[in-house]
Amino acid sequence: MRHYPIRPKQLKSTLSLLLVPTALTLALPESAKAADDAASAIEELSISELMQMEVSSASRKSQSLSNTAAAAFIISQDDIRRAGVTSIPEALRLAPGIEVAQINASSWAITSRGFNGRYANKLLVLMDGRTVYTPLFSGVFWNLQDTLLEDIERIEVIRGPGAVMWGANAVNGVINIITKKTKDTQGNLFVAGGGNQEQGFVGYRHGGRTGGDGSYRVYAKAFEREAFLNSQGERQHDDWRSVQGGFRIDERLSGNHRFTVQGDVYRKKVGNTVQPSTVSAPFNTAFSVDDLADGANLISRWEGNLGDGSEFILQGYYDRVNFTAPALSDSQDIFDIDFQHRLHPNPSHDLMWGINYRYIHSATVGSSSITFTPDSLGYQQGGAFVQDDITLIDHTLRLTLGSKIEESHFGNTQVQPNARLLWTPNSSHSVWASVSRAARIPSRGEAQSGIALGATSATIAPIPFPLPVQIMAQANPDLKAEKVFSAEVGYRAQWSNRFSTDVTAFSNHYTDLIMLNRGTPSVQTVPSILVTQPMLWTNLSREITTRGIELSADWNVLDWMRFSGNYSHLKIESPLDPNNPDTAGLSPRHRGLLRWQIDMTGNTHLDMTMRHVGRLSASNQSVAAYTTFDARFAYEPIAGMEWSVVAQNLFAPQHLEFRDSAAVSLTDFATEIPRSIYGKFSWNF
């Protein structure tokens, strides 16, 4: 112990005045890198050399998932940066199994495993443990969800039910956006840029140490996006402006207790063209307005280790979203408290349980287009879960059993069980299978709102002239929750440290799907003749099955070149029913993505992304198949500073991805996604 090549004590006394890297390099010869033999390389590299060594991210990603018995995928900060994306929805395009279709400059239709739409409701989305899934309409207002993209640590994408851990509405998947800890965002970051669609964006973050054993950061960002054109080349009114700021503090109370406090405030202005959807004024002509939204949230989280090796997390948050639009305004407050405890009663069980309570208050101001009854409502929901990870054969076979029970104001009590089996014959291959039941609880919109979906006219015998027809979605207070029974299998393999694959196959069986069902028309004669065609939110008696396969692969061909890609196949077995929406045609059958990343020199990087999406064939959603191509070139003149140019959608001047499905009466000419280019400067100092 006293005979090191250089004794640590000696090292301390004689070299302490030297620069630290020099001191540690001196301990070992410099020629280490030349060593072919991996083992001797391990022995000969010094710590300062190791700290400078780039390692491939391909194997890391697959390894971090090798113990996961679910169809999970990780979008890393590196992926987000190198793909040149400027919003969270665009980043999600990188994951297999997630359908991301842009409707216009400021709105998206995003889902997992089918049922896409502007208000796609089967995908739960969380940002640092705070749900951003709105209980008003079931879905996510994607244009309100943002943070400084550089502060995102990773986005975990879990396809398939995640109800046990995450609760209701995680029917087809969960997206977990996780930001970096403040210790990893020390110093200053400045980003700015602009282009033809990204008219301008700027962001600044500062991170520092608190007085104790913790650190903090504050950030602010703003952007402005140009409106898109429709297929006729007419400029739409869908531009998007945002100002947002926030902070995060991570503090260590003691060796065993930590807490985090974080929050954001934002204001968004989203261009909106209101289409005629009622027969009465003022909605008989399309007009353009700016929807305003502002919001704020505050999360606080306390994590602790207890003396028996168990861990707990206690988290509470408050979230406010306030939006003002001509058809509907809403002020929504959510208060949520969540407790989780993970304990280890004996070596073959890792047990976890938790309870959750949420209070939601929503105050709406309706219009002739949308009316909530009552307009203001406070309601609560809560649940409890337990999950046991059972090791059947050490390091080889693991069984996970869990269930969540949830009680909600809308819909009935839901029991959501899950069983997963993970077989890892060795550390580089894993096979898993899962069966689960999950539920989506009805939204307040479905249970309490009347929505004018469109106005048309029809000739009804014996009246010789056409009558105005109002199509109205009608609330149904007796809705039950939607249920899915899902079976999945997956195989993850790390074939070498340069090549890995991940395959998942699933079959989902849905019952009680909530859909608009055509009702019997009624005629009103006073004050004027009006035919109302009701569309009633109904639990579908017909069952729908979806099946699919999702593949992803990562190949680090060379240290400076990497290919990655994914392919998703989805088949929806739902015969066309004239009284119900055509869900089968809302999702493409084939989707694929190929990325090619090249480090041309140590400080220049080129990234190319090609994406293919098959056609959508629904009666109200005919979209041709398309292939897009994005490229990014980045130059790092000095460490921490980067100039980049990103060109997006290069293959066509503009293309259609999704028609706005908010209303029945569609605009004649859909908004298309244009070719675009922007430049960006980023400086870490």
Place this chain on the structure above:
Amino acid sequence: MTHPGKRKGFQIHSPTKRRRRAAFMVLAFGLAWLPGTWQLPVADSLSEAQVKAAYLYNFAKFVEWPAEGEPDNSDISLCLIGNNPLEGFLETLNGRNIGERRLRLVRHNYANLSLSGCHLLYIGLSEQAHFLVILNALGNAPTLTLSDIENFAEKGGGIGLVVRDNKVVFEVNLETIRKAGLHLPGQLLNIATHVYGR
């Protein structure tokens, strides 16, 4: 943009035109990247697991254990727990010399935790769910714990290996190191990306 006739004409031809343009661009990019046209950057071909194993070997050199009557030339026992941690690269360290002492690999199992006599303990990723139980079992034993489990050092592990900007760096929990009666040179602490409990 305001000539509807022109736009219409464009639309009629656009599907084939777009497809051709797409094919051309793929071809152009393909040709541009033919091998040999670019100078290859010099490659460091160590995998992440190898880099982490190399870190461990270095830490073994710099850590000082409390001198409690162990002979100067006794073995340093490197204990491993987990499912094939670091892809087996730690095994290549078995029998290697650190000064006059020899590294001796000892495998342990979570089901049967008796970790006495470990100078170093590497906890594999597979133990993520219950690594705190392992740390608890060690108590204040003079063992340097290392792992690449997320937040390892923050939650009480000795040295956590983390990846930042595609480089493996390390965090130290000084409180844990002190409680175990170990000593790490100040230089090592200075280059750690984060030191908890300083």
